Amino acid sequence: MAEPTAHAGYGIDIGGTKTELVACDAALQVLWRQRIATPQGDYPGFLQAVVDLVAAADAALGQRAGAIGIALPGVRDRDGRQLSANVPALTGQQVAADLQARLSVPLRFGNDLQCFALSEAHGGAADGYPSMFGAILGTGAGGGFCAQGRLLAGFNGLAGEWGHWSVPAHLLQRHGLPLLDCGCGLRGCLERYVSGSGLAMIERHLGGSAANASAVIALADAGDVRAGHALDIHRDLLGHSLAALVLALDPHIIVLGGGLSRHAPLYEQLPAAVARHLFSGVQVPPIVPPHFGDAGGARGAALLALDSPPTQPSGA
Incomplete structure (x- = not known):
């Protein structure tokens, strides 16, 4: 069991494939982590899985969180x-109210993608920069x-829902790709x-059978x-979208961020791919991997709980 702390805040990151809880002290040091x-x-x-995650952290730390x-x-x-396009069971549900009814501590809600960006802006890869964009390439694509x-x-x-901007028709035609429906209701x-799932879709459209992005990269x-x-x-x-x-x-x-952020060649190849979609004289900003890996969303949520950032996301 970890040493109890009077200032523990929990952050829970709910993604399309995994849900992770981190418990942090006031200095954002991780005291406990669990992923399901x-x-x-x-x-x-x-809902029950989230309640069980919180109960496990409470038991490990010997006390309850001050906020989540x-x-x-x-x-x-x-x-x-x-x-939620990537967790369809949540769509149409009063998720915030239902979780608050089951967890008798203060809850603060944010967007998972924005929490990733917030984490990287505070002690992460973008710490000290005047502005930053956190672009997640996982089950879906978005950012903050x-x-x-x-x-x-x-x-x-x-703000940051860049994954729901439209791909220009001329790019779909150039690569012979279909116009696909999105879970958000747009096309x-x-x-x-x-996204990572988009990469796998492209490979399958070309006649392959890769189940996911990792399989495409391995092939x-x-x-x-x-x-x-x-x-x-x-x-x-991707170069067009970042441009x-x-x-x-x-x-x-x-x-x-996301699974594709672990593909090291992207950081060498993307600047030129972005530049091809920009007019002359525009500099491509540094494109870097996350300091906190794919745990950034949970850490950003813990920032919400601990009230460390200057402001909170709208609607939190």
């Missing part, structure tokens, strides 16, 4: 209903934008193509021509 698979298609089971920050996937409407360490969430709390969203490393072609297409689409971010927000640094 995100329950799919079972909303009551999802929860990074939810997707967005909430004005009535509190969740929209911070300026002077402050998370800018916007009127609807949607042709970037995340269907530039390409082994010399598979089709997998290599899929990576080329993916890099062009659009540069034009819209001009961040001083871009931090990648």
